[in-house]
Amino acid sequence: MQKSGIKRVFLIVLDSFGCGAAPDATDFGDAASCSTLRSVTESGLFPAANLTRLGIYNIDGVRTGTPDAAPIGAHARLRELSRGKDTTIGHWEMAGIVRNEPMPTYPDGFPPEVVTELEEAFGRKILCNKPYSGTAVIHDYGQEHEETGALIVYTSADSVLQIAAHEEHVPVEELYDYCRKARTIMQGAHGVGRIIARPFVGTYPNYTRTARRHDFSLDPTGDTILDALSRAQYDVIGVGKISDIFGGRGLTRSLGVNESNADGMKKTTALLDEDFTGLAFVNLVDGDMIYGHRRDVPGYARAMQEFDDWLADFLPSMRADDVLMITADHGCDPGAAGTDHTREYVPLLIYGEKIAPVNLGTYPTFAMIGATIADIFGAELTTKGESFLPRILN
Structure with a gap:
């Protein structure tokens, strides 16, 4: 004591x-x-x-x-x-x-060079790339994600990059791995405060986010x-x-x-x-x-x-x-x-x-x-x- x-x-x-x-x-x-x-x-x-x-x-x-x-x-x-x-x-x-x-924010979405680097690291295309409500984004892009395998990447007014994916198409641990890759890329001038995994389940139009969200913060x-x-x-x-x-x-x-x-x-x-x-x-x-x-x-x-x-x-x-x-x-x-x-x-x-x-x-x-x-x-x-x-x- x-x-x-x-x-x-x-x-x-x-x-x-x-x-x-x-x-x-x-x-x-x-x-x-x-x-x-x-x-x-x-x-x-x-x-x-x-x-x-x-x-x-x-x-x-x-x-x-x-x-x-x-x-x-x-x-x-x-x-x-x-x-x-x-x-x-x-x-x-x-x-x-x-x-x-302040940490960087992206009111117009992430710039093309960042998107290209992310897609190369993921081996998948990216959907959305704009500020979006987390519940609305899976409603609006979830079906295309399921059909194409592209990942839903979006942001908000905060310094974040969020990746949403359906658990049946992208297992949670695989989604976490994509987030770790994004965390490696989003450093320096693009060092957002958090990379956030946003897994969801269900069928269109009734998708719901699960409790297996995980944040990958800047050190x-x-x-x-x-x-x-x-x-x-x-x-x-x-x-x-x-x-x-x-x-x-x-x-x-x-x-x-x-x-x-x-x-x-x-x-x-x-x-x-x-x-x-x-x-x-x-x-x-x-x-x-x-x-x-x-x-x-x-x-x-x-x-x-x-x-x-x-x-x-x-x-x-x-x-x-x-x-x-x-x-x-x-x-x-x-x-x-x-x-x-x-x-x-x-x-x-x-x-x-x-x-x-x-x-x-x-x-x-x-x-x-x-x-x-x-x-x-x-x-x-x-x-x-x-x-x-x-x-x-x-």
């Missing part, structure tokens, strides 16, 4: 659960009024008893919900310093990496809290797509991609009974992947309420030397126009017996999280974030 007296940190990322437009939101094509938290709160389906107790509505500037008279957690608002609003950049920044240059471009802790011989356990986001780097163990938020929460609960020392880094993606992009406010609200209900059992089960951190990696306001992520502040809630329930105000970078975790364990991490441990430690 370190001088902080803290043995385990559970860092849970509620993927896309932003708490209000960042000052530069309009630079990213987002309304100055966007707020994932507000849309979910005002749905009437999110009583959020436990997050309220932790202080989510006491965070500076959220302008929604009812603040708790005496919150039990430290609470802060973090602004993203990196130039982006996607999963990879958001997670990398909270882990310590700040990127001044982190700097030191992270995962690297720092593993170097110092601490446990670093990934739950959900954490291994994908960091290319497996710095993890001592991964519990794999979650089937759902419920699956991820079950895995996290099981870790309470394990005698590890270090970090459990958890991503719960349903709010973003299933509801945010589809602008499904009720669905998003129900997913967040399921998490809030889960906290009712998790919080009292924590040990005296545990700390829980809850945050997000960007926004995806289900009440906003379009289908893209939204450039937002993110909430940070910190709870544990050793944590003082203070209002930390607003900080200029997500990297405060990595810096604080490094300080908790006495690990060396060079980052633009600063530790707020002295302000929160009882």
Whole structure:
């Protein structure tokens, strides 16, 4: 145990659960009024008893919900310093990496020279090659894919290259191999944040995507809290797509991609009974992947309420030397126009017996999280974030 007296940190990322437009939101094509938290709160389906107790509505500037008279957690608002609003950049920044240059995006599809290189590597032709909804693209191109064997390659407003293929025509492991080949090609100027395998099943027009999605991320471009802790011989356990986001780097163990938020929460609960020392880094993606992009406010609200209900059992089960951190990696306001992520502040809630329930105000970078975790364990991490441990430690 370190001088902080803290043995385990559970860092849970509620993927896309932003708490209000960042000052530069309009630079990213987002309304100055966007707020994932507000849309979910005002749905009437999110009583959020436990997050309220932790202080989510006491965070500076959220302008929604009812603040708790005496919150039990430290609470802060973090602004993203990196130039982006996607999963990879958001997670990398909270882990310590700040990127001044955005990752490449392709609003007009991938250029001809990239398509040619991909087709040569795959030994198959490419269909689509434009930004597209993941459910619409398999409806519109799935039949041609089945008839020709060509792979469906598409992108979005994020820095991604996605490859969709029918599992009966392209076995999942073969699809993963195509993604690895694409990852090798998409480096340097074309270094997209993620290559994503999107297997699907069914018959036209009733295709459905399966749970065997897999992300192949760009290797982190700097030191992270995962690297720092593993170097110092601490446990670093990934739950959900954490291994994908960091290319497996710095993890001592991964519990794999979650089937759902419920699956991820079950895995996290099981870790309470394990005698590890270090970090459990958890991503719960349903709010973003299933509801945010589809602008499904009720669905998003129900997913967040399921998490809030889960906290009712998790919080009292924590040990005296545990700390829980809850945050997000960007926004995806289900009440906003379009289908893209939204450039937002993110909430940070910190709870544990050793944590003082203070209002930390607003900080200029997500990297405060990595810096604080490094300080908790006495690990060396060079980052633009600063530790707020002295302000929160009882």
